[in-house]
Structures are given as structure tokens and as C-alpha cells.
Amino acid sequence: MFRMTRRAALGAVAGLTLAAGPALAQEEEIVIGASLPLTGVFAFAGVAIESGLNDYITLLNEEGGIDGKPVRLVYEDTGYKVEQSLAVFNKITSSEDVHFYYGDSTGFAKTIGPEIERSGDMVLAGASFATELNDPEIHPHAFITGPDYSEMVEILLEYIAEESPGATVAMINSDTEFGRDPIERTKAKAEELGLDIVLEIVTAPGAVDVSTEVLKLRRSRPDYAIFHGYVLAPLPEFITQAKELGLETQFMGTFWSMDSKQWADVGEAADGYMGVMPYRYYHDTAEDAPMLDKIREMRGVYQHSGYMQGFLSAMLMTEATKRVMASGEELTGDTLKAALNSIQDFDTGGIIGVPISIPGNSVPVGRVYRFDAAAGEMMPVSDWITLGD
Amino acid sequence: MSDWLFFIEVSLAGLGSGALLALAALAFVLIYKATQVVNLAVGELLMLGGYLFFAFAAGWGLPAWAAVPLAVIGGGLVGAVVERGIIRPMLGESAISVFMVTVGLGSVLIGLVELIWTADPRTLPAFISTKPLFLGEAYVSRKIAVAFAVAAVVIGIFLLLFRFWRGGVALRATATDQAAAYSCGINVPGVFSIAWIVGCATAAGAGILLGAIGGISPTMGVFGLSALVVVIVGGLDSILGALVGGLALGLIQSWTGTYLGGEYTNVVTFGILIVALMIRPYGLFGTHEIERL
Numbered sequence: 001m002f003r004m005t006r007r008a009a010l011g012a013v014a015g016l017t018l019a020a021g022p023a024l025a026q027e028e029e030i031v032i033g034a035s036l037p038l039t040g041v042f043a044f045a046g047v048a049i050e051s052g053l054n055d056y057i058t059l060l061n062e063e064g065g066i067d068g069k070p071v072r073l074v075y076e077d078t079g080y081k082v083e084q085s086l087a088v089f090n091k092i093t094s095s096e097d098v099h100f101y102y103g104d105s106t107g108f109a110k111t112i113g114p115e116i117e118r119s120g121d122m123v124l125a126g127a128s129f130a131t132e133l134n135d136p137e138i139h140p141h142a143f144i145t146g147p148d149y150s151e152m153v154e155i156l157l158e159y160i161a162e163e164s165p166g167a168t169v170a171m172i173n174s175d176t177e178f179g180r181d182p183i184e185r186t187k188a189k190a191e192e193l194g195l196d197i198v199l200e201i202v203t204a205p206g207a208v209d210v211s212t213e214v215l216k217l218r219r220s221r222p223d224y225a226i227f228h229g230y231v232l233a234p235l236p237e238f239i240t241q242a243k244e245l246g247l248e249t250q251f252m253g254t255f256w257s258m259d260s261k262q263w264a265d266v267g268e269a270a271d272g273y274m275g276v277m278p279y280r281y282y283h284d285t286a287e288d289a290p291m292l293d294k295i296r297e298m299r300g301v302y303q304h305s306g307y308m309q310g311f312l313s314a315m316l317m318t319e320a321t322k323r324v325m326a327s328g329e330e331l332t333g334d335t336l337k338a339a340l341n342s343i344q345d346f347d348t349g350g351i352i353g354v355p356i357s358i359p360g361n362s363v364p365v366g367r368v369y370r371f372d373a374a375a376g377e378m379m380p381v382s383d384w385i386t387l388g389d
Numbered sequence: 390m391s392d393w394l395f396f397i398e399v400s401l402a403g404l405g406s407g408a409l410l411a412l413a414a415l416a417f418v419l420i421y422k423a424t425q426v427v428n429l430a431v432g433e434l435l436m437l438g439g440y441l442f443f444a445f446a447a448g449w450g451l452p453a454w455a456a457v458p459l460a461v462i463g464g465g466l467v468g469a470v471v472e473r474g475i476i477r478p479m480l481g482e483s484a485i486s487v488f489m490v491t492v493g494l495g496s497v498l499i500g501l502v503e504l505i506w507t508a509d510p511r512t513l514p515a516f517i518s519t520k521p522l523f524l525g526e527a528y529v530s531r532k533i534a535v536a537f538a539v540a541a542v543v544i545g546i547f548l549l550l551f552r553f554w555r556g557g558v559a560l561r562a563t564a565t566d567q568a569a570a571y572s573c574g575i576n577v578p579g580v581f582s583i584a585w586i587v588g589c590a591t592a593a594g595a596g597i598l599l600g601a602i603g604g605i606s607p608t609m610g611v612f613g614l615s616a617l618v619v620v621i622v623g624g625l626d627s628i629l630g631a632l633v634g635g636l637a638l639g640l641i642q643s644w645t646g647t648y649l650g651g652e653y654t655n656v657v658t659f660g661i662l663i664v665a666l667m668i669r670p671y672g673l674f675g676t677h678e679i680e681r682l
Contacts, residue, residue, distance in 0.1 A: 039503060041508075041608045042508075043508030043510045044509040044510065120621050175652040175654075175655075201651065202650050203651040204642075204651045204655055205649065205655070206612065207646075207654070208406070208599055208612065209402065209426065209530070209602055212399050212646055212647050213646070213651075215402070215647075216532070222393040231510055232510040232604055232606075233603040233609075234603050234606040239603075240519050241519070241521070241530055244520060244521045245528065265510070265511060265512050267515075269519075304509075356498070365535075
């Protein structure tokens with residue numbers, strides 16, 4: 001019988017280690033970490049984001065990864081709770097070599113921000129479009145895959161000013177950090193564009209009945225009303241009551257309240273609802289969107305707008321990584337952010353309909369869509385609007 | 390438009406949403422009155438009612454007249470299962486243990502709903518007309534008016550049942566003294582079951598009305614928190630307290646949201662809770678228990 005002595009065992013371990021060394025080097029990979037809200041109040045988006053991130057990474061790996069190195073997404077569910085998100089971050093970043101991290105909320109981004117800046121190891125992307133994160137002075141290693149919330153409303157205001165100069169506008173915001181985000185910038189931009197903010201409504205978090213708010217709307221009869229800080233409720237009830245009262249106000253919303261399928265489920269009341277969307281919808285068959293064809297090949301059913309956000313986030317994170325590796329520099333927060341900012345007139349394969357640049361922390365591009373109840377889809381009503389052009 | 394008409398319209402809207410609060414509060418009261426258990430899962434049972442209606446009306450394509458009672462019965466069945474399977478084995482345990490079980494039950498219900506229907510927010514098939522209703526010149530949302538009428542009828546029925554029906558009297562007797570109720574031949578465990586069934590069915594009904602107005606999502610159970618404020622202010626064991634507390638809170642929330650802004654609604658709501666607890670910890674209409682040593 002074979003008997004292994006301690007010396008023999010040590011020798012075997014050493015030999016295995018030496019033998020595995022080159023193999024490990026060959027299997028070196030790029031890891032993207034993520035705190036994803038797969039359960040909880042934001043799960044509807046988290047699940048879609050996870051699919052989008054993973055699908056782009058799958059496509060990339062099928063084409064050889066980055067410089068021959070495969071990309072791997074390491075993530076865990078956070079339940080959309082900041083403390084859980086932080087725990088996931090600590091777990092993933094302590095066990096993996098992570099240089100891009102996808103966070104699930106504004107709260108997480110603001111909490112982990114100082115640590116990201118202190119370590120200097122990585123860039124933080126995520127599901128938050130908070131205006132506060134779009135300040136390269138305060139958050140030099142943050143990145144938003146799209147316009148921030150204020151920029152979204154500014155895109156809508158530019159559209160309104162173009163269509164109806166001097167129009168009256170109502171702002172309807174939920175009393176949450178998310179909802180209050182663009183209020184100040186909205187007022188400033190409206191003044192700059194000659195639009196008149198005639199009504200400001202703040203709804204309590206979780207408010208269901210909106211009768212009193214509709215009464216306020218009936219008093220001021222604005223040409224446009226812009227919702228921000230909501231996903232679906234209480235928008236359909238708001239719109240239904242306003243229509244029944246004969247108001248001709250055009251209702252608009254921002255990214256998280258612009259998913260096509262959720263409005264299709266609402267039905268007739270959704271007809272005419274407009275808003276800003278930074279990405280093309282799943283059903284868009286534009287000729288210059290080959291990436292959407294690939295997505296439809298991979299996923300035969302409609303994908304939530306969060307999917308596009310995740311997909312494009314993975315595309316831009318890996319593009320920046322590729323650029324840093326091509327330059328021979330080390331992967332750090334500084335080099336990756338510089339690589340992101342070097343992205344100019346970049347073709348997203350049609351996810352966004354125009355070539356994009358990342359001048360600061362955001363991609364300030366969007367398009368205005370209008371829901372067509374007969375078609376059951378969001379339809380574009382404007383060209384792509386790039387702020388600052 | 391005159392300011393008075395606007396004030397009346399705002400007040401009517403407040404009364405309507407207050408009626409919904411009262412209906413949800415009734416679910417707390419019915420269960421507490423019989424079993425002395427504060428069921429913190431009422432909000433989630435309310436959510437489940439909305440989803441059951443969604444399943445029957447949108448999934449199976451049943452008309453509203455069939456889907457509504459089925460969803461309410463479904464809520465009652467869940468109540469029966471919970472009472473027999475979870476709450477009754479806890480008889481004799483400390484109140485805090487039972488209370489924590491209901492907290493866990495709420496999380497389980499959210500998880501189940503997310504598993505079955507996903508976490509996507511949804512809209513219920515329309516079953517209440519959206520045509521505006523005018524009382525004189527004052528506008529009232531028809532859905533809110535329907536919610537008010539349903540809540541008023543349901544609460545009125547319960548007030549009468551507790552006063553005159555044998556089962557209602559048995560429930561009141563059980564609430565007053567369980568041992569004495571046993572000795573009088575009242576089937577106390579049966580009373581517990583009925584309270585849970587009726588309480589959960591009421592919550593499910595409130596969930597359908599709430600879902601018809603604001604849509605459904607796994608997080609809509611937070612509405613239960615406002616209803617909890619109602620029962621604490623009105624009295625945990627008082628049906629009349631649920632009615633008066635609900636209408637009062639609805640009015641106050643409506644006035645606050647209109648004249649101060651929505652950002653003050655929760656501050657005022659929970660401010661009232663604190664003041665009520667300091668002044669009348671047993672609620673406006675609740676039983677003031679005096680322990681004699």
C-alpha cells in the first residue's frame with residue numbers, strides 16, 4: 001500500500017502548485033463585480049439588468065473576451081438594501097480582483113463612494129442616474145450609463161421648448177431622494193428655455209389615491225406635466241382621472257417609468273404617455289441596430305428597459321478595460337475612468353441611435369418616445385437629443 | 390373655481406381614501422379583537438388579495454363579479470390556513486412571539502407573490518368605471534367613491550353583526566375574557582378561526598379596491614402601515630375607531646398634501662401617531678384596560 005510521508009505530501013503540493021502556475025496565468029480573467037437587486041422593490045429592474053450584463057459578457061466572451069481573457073460577472077442579490085449591497089461589495093472585492101463594480105442604488109453609490117475614491121482601484125457604475133453622481137470633481141470614479149435624472153428632464157424640456165415655445169409645465173415628483181433629484185435643475189432649465197413652471201406637486205411615498213393632486217392640476221391646467229420618481233403607480237390613475245376631467249395636459253416621464261411593456265399592460269389609458277428613453281427598445285427594428293438583432297436572437301421575448309441599461313453598461317465597462325489593456329497601463333480607477341472619457345463617437349451597435357461620447361460621468365443622450373396603445377409599443381417622436389450640442 | 394369648492398373637493402377625496410384606510414384597519418381590528426394578536430401581515434394580505442383578483446380576472450379571464458368574491462374567499466382561505474397552521478400552535482406563547490410570526494408571514498407572502506407573479510408592478514383589469522362623479526359641482530373620483538361606499542357598507546355590516554349576531558357576541562365575549570367564554574360553552578378556537586378568516590378576507594377586499602386605484606406590486610403592503618396608524622389612533626379593538634380614525638386620517642392626509650405639500654404627509658401622519666399614543670395609548674375608542682392589584 002502506498003503511504004505518503006509528510007515530506008512527500010509537501011513535495012506533491014509544491015509540484016502541483018508549480019504545474020498549475022502557468023495554467024492559472026492562462027485562465028486569467030477580467031472580473032466585474034455587482035450588487036444586484038434581484039429581490040425587493042427594485043427586483044423588476046434588477047433581474048433585467050442582470051440579464052443584460054450577462055448577455056453582453058457572453059457575446060464578448062464568444063468573440064474571445066478582452067485580449068483573449070474571458071470576462072466574468074460576479075454578483076449577489078442585495079434585496080435593494082444598502083447594507084446588504086455593502087456586504088456584497090465587501091465580499092466580492094475581497095475575494096476577486098475587481099476594477100469595475102455595478103451598484104444597485106444611489107444610496108449604495110453615495111455610501112461606497114468615499115471607499116472607491118480612497119482605494120483608487122475601480123470605477124463604480126450602476127443602476128442609479130442620480131444627478132449628484134454626475135460630478136467628476138466629487139465622484140471622479142463614478143459612471144452613469146446614460147443621462148442623469150436632471151439631464152433626462154432637460155432633454156424633455158428641450159423637446160417641449162422646440163414643440164411648444166413658452167408652454168406651461170407642471171412638475172410632479174415623489175417625495176423620495178429619487179423623486180426630488182431633478183427639481184432644482186428643472187426649474188433652472190425651464191427658465192433658460194422660456195418655459196413656465198406653473199405647478200409643483202410632491203406626492204408622499206407610496207401614495208395611491210391622487211385625486212387631490214389631479215384637482216390641483218385641474219386648477220392650473222398646464223400644457224405638460226413631467227413625472228419623476230415613479231415606476232408605474234400612481235401614474236395610470238393620475239392620467240385616467242385627468243383625461244376624464246377633460247384636461248389636455250401632455251404627461252411625460254423619465255427612464256424608470258418608460259418601460260414599454262408596463263404601459264402596454266395599462267391599456268387605453270396609457271395612450272399618448274410620453275417620456276425620455278436613453279436606449280432603443282427591444283422591439284426597435286432600425287437598420288442601424290445590429291446589436292438589437294443579436295439581443296432578439298438570444299432572447300425571444302420582450303426585455304425590460306433595464307436590460308438595455310445593463311447590456312450597455314457591460315459594453316462600456318469592457319470597452320474601457322480593453323482600451324487600458326491595449327495601452328499597457330495598469331487597471332486602476334484613474335486609468336479606467338480616463339479610458340471611459342476617451343470614448344468619443346462610439347458606436348453602441350444601435351443600443352443608442354447616435355454615436356456616443358462620455359465627456360464627464362454620464363452619457364447625456366436621450367430620445368423622446370410616445371406610447372401608442374393601438375400598437376402596444378413606445379414609438380419615437382423625436383430625434384436623439386444630445387445635451388450640450 | 391372658488392376656494393371653497395376646491396376645499397370641498399379635497400375633503401371628499403380625503404374621505405374616500407380614508408374609507409380605504411378604514412377598511413384595511415378593520416382587518417387589524419377583527420383579528421385583534423378576538424385573538425389579541427396584532428397581525429402585521431395585514432398589508433401583505435391586502436397585497437395578496439390584489440394579486441388573487443389579478444390572477445382570476447387577468448389570468449383566468451373571469452368577469453369581475455366572479456373574480457372579486459373569489460379573491461375575497463381566497464384571502465379568507467389563506468387566513469384559515471395561517472390561523473390553523475401557524476397561529477394556533479402559538480397559543481399560550483408570548484404576544485411578542487406571535488407578533489414576530491406575523492412579521493415573518495408578511496415576508497413569506499411577499500416572496501411567494503414575487504415567485505408566482507414576479508416583482509413587476511401590474512395594473513388590474515378595469516372593473517370600476519372611470520367616469521368622473523360630481524356631487525353638485527364638486528368632483529369625486531369614481532373609484533374613490535366606490536371605495537367609500539364599499540367601506541361604509543362593510544363596516545356598517547360588521548357594526549351590526551357585533552351588536553346583534555350570536556357569532557358577533559361570541560367574538561366579543563372571547564375578546565373580553567377567553568376563560569369565561571370557554572366556560573360559557575363558546576368554541577374559542579372556532580372564534581379565532583372565524584376572526585382570522587373574516588379579517589384576511591376583509592384585507593383581501595381592501596387590496597382589490599386599492600389595486601384598482603393604484604395598481605398592484607409586491608410592495609403595496611406598505612399601505613398597511615398607514616392602516617396601523619388608524620387602528621392605534623382609533624383603538625385596536627374598536628370597529629367604530631377604525632371607521633372614525635380612517636376617515637379622520639384620510640382627511641388630514643388630504644388637507645396636508647394639498648395645503649402643505651406631499652412631503653409633509655408622512656410627518657403629520659406619524660406625528661399624529663406619537664401624540665395619540667402619548668395622550669390615549671389605548672386609542673380614541675379602544676378599551677382602557679385597568680389592572681387591579
